[in-house]
Amino acid sequence: MRAFDHDGLHYFRFGALPDNGAVRHAVFSRHGGVSAAPFHSLNMSMSVPDERDRVYANRRRVYGLYGRDTDSVVHAHLVHGADVARVTQADNGTWVEHVDGLVTDQPGCVLSMNFADCAPIFLYDPRRRAIGLGHAGWRGTVADLPGAMVRAMTAHFDSDPADLVAAIGPCIGPCCYEVGAEVIDGVRGVFAGAEELLRRAGEQGSRGAGEKNGDRRNFDLPEANRRNLAAAGVRAIETADLCTACRTDLFFSHRAERGRTGRFGTVFALM
Ligand SMILES: [Zn+2]
Structure with a gap:
């Protein structure tokens, strides 16, 4: 991953995934928002007891990079499972229930999920022009959420797993988990x-x-997810190699901060 700074936001992008006029992605650090401790400062989630106005201000900053706001991106109500939903812009502003993976091939569709130690999973099909974003903690990893995302992209978009490019974002590493x-x-x-x-x-x-x-x-949560993706037929897999619990200077960590923390954002968009 490479770090970027824009308008006070500090975020990361994978070398393996495009960020251009057609596909955009980012993993946001905890910096550049308006939330007070222990949610300082770019907390994206209302699942923690942060102030609503501050969370929505943080989202305006993050989604604003893509010309969007909370009501014009697709969210998921994460449950640590392996269910995957195909979504479109009709799902904008909703939290799709009981899924940990979202996939789409609709231009204009922006996917969003938030994290604090679980592994962000990005999947991109350059041939079918489709994307997937997933959330895998240990339960989702054991349930093979990454493999379920690959199979969903094959079922919905006729993706060949060998064409897919995957990236595993910052998560808790074997050093700390x-x-x-x-x-x-x-x-x-x-x-x-x-x-x-x-x-x-x-x-x-x-x-x-x-x-x-x-x-x-x-x-070793990231390696387990890399193996899930490889077993599903994905060949190109980039791993962030950043432990959220080691790097609370950059990210929120549920484990390292004993639950008193926020959630950092990820965005994956077909423009
Ligand atoms: Zn660590």
């Missing part, structure tokens, strides 16, 4: 080579908190 039995069992249940994704939690500095040795592992 210590997990317990529920996640470990879930990962072992679906991933071949699961132990490579479950490193033994901190030989040094582990906060064991009474856990028996071996009960805690560090889950």
Whole structure:
């Protein structure tokens, strides 16, 4: 990813994905908004107890880069599942219920999702001119939300997975994502080579908190999602390689900030 600054906003774009007259995308940092601590400053979400006026002011700044506002982009009511919705501009200003993936091939359709440790998934089909945006925490990863997005693009737009370009945005990394039995069992249940994704939690500095040795592992969320995409047939995959919990100077992190934090925005648009 490369960093950009525009009008007080500090955001990132992937080298693998276009940002031109036809396709635009960005991952926004937490900087450039008007929210007060602990939502400082570019909190995009009303799912945290921030002030409504400030969240809407932040959205005006972000969506304004694309000539839009809250009511002219498509949102999703994220539920940590693997359901994917095909959307159009008829969905503008709505939060599509119970999905963690949005796909569209309609020019003018702007997709938006917000994050604080879960993995943003971008999919672009340059041949069919279609895009997808997804949200994968550990549950969505184990449920293969990225693969479901690929299959949705194949079903709706006749996308060939080999044509797709994918990007995995900033999320909590294996350095910081210590997990317990529920996640470990879930990962072992679906991933071949699961132990490579479950490193033994901190030989040094582990906060064991009474856990028996071996009960805690560090889950590699971005690598698991890269494997999901590869298993679905995607060849070109860029990973942001930025841990949200390490980089609370740049991003909101639910884990590192113990839930008292905001959500940073992502946008993926067919113009
Ligand atoms: Zn980290």
